[in-house]
Amino acid sequence: MNTTSLDTVVQTYLDQPRLPKLVLPANACDSHVHVFGPMSRFAYSPLRQNTPAEAPKEKLFALHAKMGITRCVIVQSMTHGTDNAVIEDAIEAGGGRYLGVALVEMGVSDEELKRLAGRGFRAVRFNFMKHLAGGHDVADVVKLTPRLAAVGMHLQVHFESLLVHTIGQELPKSAVPVVIDHMGRVDATLGEGHEDFQALMKLLDHAHLHVKVSGIDRIESTSRAGSGYPLGVKLAARLVEKFPDQCVWGLDWPHPNHTHIPDDGELVDALSEIAPTPKQLEKLLVVNPQRLYQFPV
Incomplete structure (x- = not known):
């Protein structure tokens, strides 16, 4: 976690990332990014933990054009709190190629859920991370899921790896599909045999549970940019191999609350090892996101 003052702007992304060698399939989807600002239009939440540099939709669109990505799901973060206007704006500008995941209060009305669904939001997200505001009871979150089903939305969750043994056990009770962020934030240095990763795979025995094989750079805590993140890649590849219909992928740009940039x-190039066959890559980037997020055709 970054403990800098809110007055200090934290740079979280590279302005000039390298051009990937891997050519992505048509309609490739980045299923997890954020947008921040501009603050002149979209205020940052006073409850945020730090102040990331502005990362507006224009920079995101340019990044995707460079990477060969044509579809995307933007996830609301605590930087903007539960005011989802910044994502609504990006969805509107995205021409049907950008959809969203909202942050909402537990007491959100059915009318607001219906409005969000009509604006291109496909899910709501709840955080169970120590460094993020929330404090939700997972049982209450699961009780919300029939209301999500009524408007065609699913549930996305973000939790510490240890919580896979507690919070995770409630997720199969959900009335809608559940997407688990960043491989459950397991520690890749502990390997596939560790109880946290094994518990994550056991959860995925439930067909309506899904996982984002994003965050190879987050779960490999001893590694840094330029390393290829081999331990994170290994776990991601294992999930894609064992659960080919339940995995989606994302860059997690602009990489907030991180140890490095x-x-x-x-x-993107790590995908050649995460999904090494054309069929795996097509499922991960095109087929599965289309099924889960229902992009307009």
């Missing part, structure tokens, strides 16, 4: 071109 990853190179997005490096993260």
Whole structure:
């Protein structure tokens, strides 16, 4: 976690990431990014933990054009809190190629959920991370899921790896599909045999649970940009191999609350090892996101 003052702007992304060698399939989807600002239009939340540099939609669109990505799901972060206007604006500008995941209060009305769904939001996200505001009871979150089902939305969750044994056990009760962020934030240095990763795979025995094989740069805590993140890649590849229909992928740009700034071109090239066959890559980047997020055709 970054403990700098809110007056200090934290740079979290590279302005000039390298051009990836891997050519992505048509309609490739980045299923996890954020947009921040501009603050002149979209205020940062006073509850945020730090102040990341502005990362507006124009920079995101330019990054995707460089990486060969044509579809995207933008996830609301605590930088903007539960005011999802910044994502609504990006969705509107995205011409049907950009959709969203909202942050909402537990007491969100059915009318607001319906409005968000109509604006291109496909899910709501709840954080169970120590460094993020929230404090939700997972049982209450699961009770919300029939209301999500009524408007065609699913549930996305972000939790510490240890919580896979507690919070994770409630997720199969969800009335809608559940997407687990960043491989459950397991520690890749502990390997595939560790109980946290094994518990994550056991959860995925439930077909309506899904996982984002994003965050290879986050779960390999001893590595840094330029390394290729081999331990994170190994776990991601294992999930894609074992659960080919339940995995999606994302850059996690602009990489907030991180230990270092990853190179997005490096993260794209890692897909050649995460999904090494054309069929795996097509499922991960095109087929599965289309099924889960329902991009307009």
